[in-house]
Amino acid sequence: MDPTKLIAEARTPAGERLTLTSRSGYFSVGVGRDLLMSSAEHHSEERVAELALADAAAWPGTRVLIGGLGMGFTLRAALDRLGAGGRAVVVELMPAVVEWNRGPLAHLAERPLDDPRVTLEVADLVDYVAARPEPFDGIVLDVDNGPEAFTATSNSRLYSRNGLRRLLAALRPGGTLVVWSAFESPPFLRRMQQAGFAARAVRARGRGKKGARHTLFVGRRR
Numbered sequence: 001m002d003p004t005k006l007i008a009e010a011r012t013p014a015g016e017r018l019t020l021t022s023r024s025g026y027f028s029v030g031v032g033r034d035l036l037m038s039s040a041e042h043h044s045e046e047r048v049a050e051l052a053l054a055d056a057a058a059w060p061g062t063r064v065l066i067g068g069l070g071m072g073f074t075l076r077a078a079l080d081r082l083g084a085g086g087r088a089v090v091v092e093l094m095p096a097v098v099e100w101n102r103g104p105l106a107h108l109a110e111r112p113l114d115d116p117r118v119t120l121e122v123a124d125l126v127d128y129v130a131a132r133p134e135p136f137d138g139i140v141l142d143v144d145n146g147p148e149a150f151t152a153t154s155n156s157r158l159y160s161r162n163g164l165r166r167l168l169a170a171l172r173p174g175g176t177l178v179v180w181s182a183f184e185s186p187p188f189l190r191r192m193q194q195a196g197f198a199a200r201a202v203r204a205r206g207r208g209k210k211g212a213r214h215t216l217f218v219g220r221r222r
């Protein structure tokens with residue numbers, strides 16, 4: 001097996017080591033000793049975009065919010081569903097991740113940042129949502145490994161009942177929030193319902209019908 005190659009590194013806002021590595025043709029991004037994402041499995045990252053846009057894709061001028069960029073698979077899947085008049089706003093915390101998407105990772109999702117329908121905000125999604133943006137038709141939240149802070153401790157503010165209410169307010173009536181998760185969380189599903197979403201959990205696998213098992217929390221604003 002090939003050795004792991006360090007391609008680049010940076011620091012998270014909390015000072016943890018953020019690394020981009022490659023091995024046997026696949027790329028991984030790690031935070032400290034933990035894996036944040038890998039290019040080996042991305043089916044469920046695409047599925048979140050499909051679910052967020054299931055109703056809205058055909059609406060004229062559909063707007064989708066994607067947090068964060070990662071390797072761009074979710075953004076690509078959203079762009080493939082949006083019409084010419086659609087818009088995708090992607091909010092990414094780490095400038096290094098954006099730089100890597102314009103460099104060594106660009107080919108993975110066919111350079112989604114070059115699409116004129118994309119607006120990139122290098123910002124904290126917590127602050128972006130708190131600033132009450134113009135409402136979206138779909139929101140995808142994939143900033144951690146699930147509805148527990150992992151990349152940045154302040155991300156816990158997204159998963160509280162208040163955080164979920166802010167996300168609800170950032171959706172148009174009929175709009176859909178989808179939260180990617182590596183684990184099940186009945187308490188989180190309940191919090192979504194208490195915050196006002198018609199919410200359900202959908203299962204997905206990392207590689208179509210194979211790979212890691214993930215849970216996608218889908219909430220519709222009534």
Ligand SMILES: C[S@@+](CC[C@H](N)C(=O)[O-])C[C@H]1O[C@@H](n2cnc3c(N)ncnc32)[C@H](O)[C@@H]1O
Nearest residue numbers: 045068070071072073074092093124125143151
């Ligand atoms: C698991 S990856 C996303 C994978 C992505 N769905 C894809 O298709 O490749 C999580 C991303 O969210 C970013 N992130 C973490 N916390 C964030 C925050 N508070 N605001 C914006 N982006 C954040 C990370 O830097 C990382 O790029």
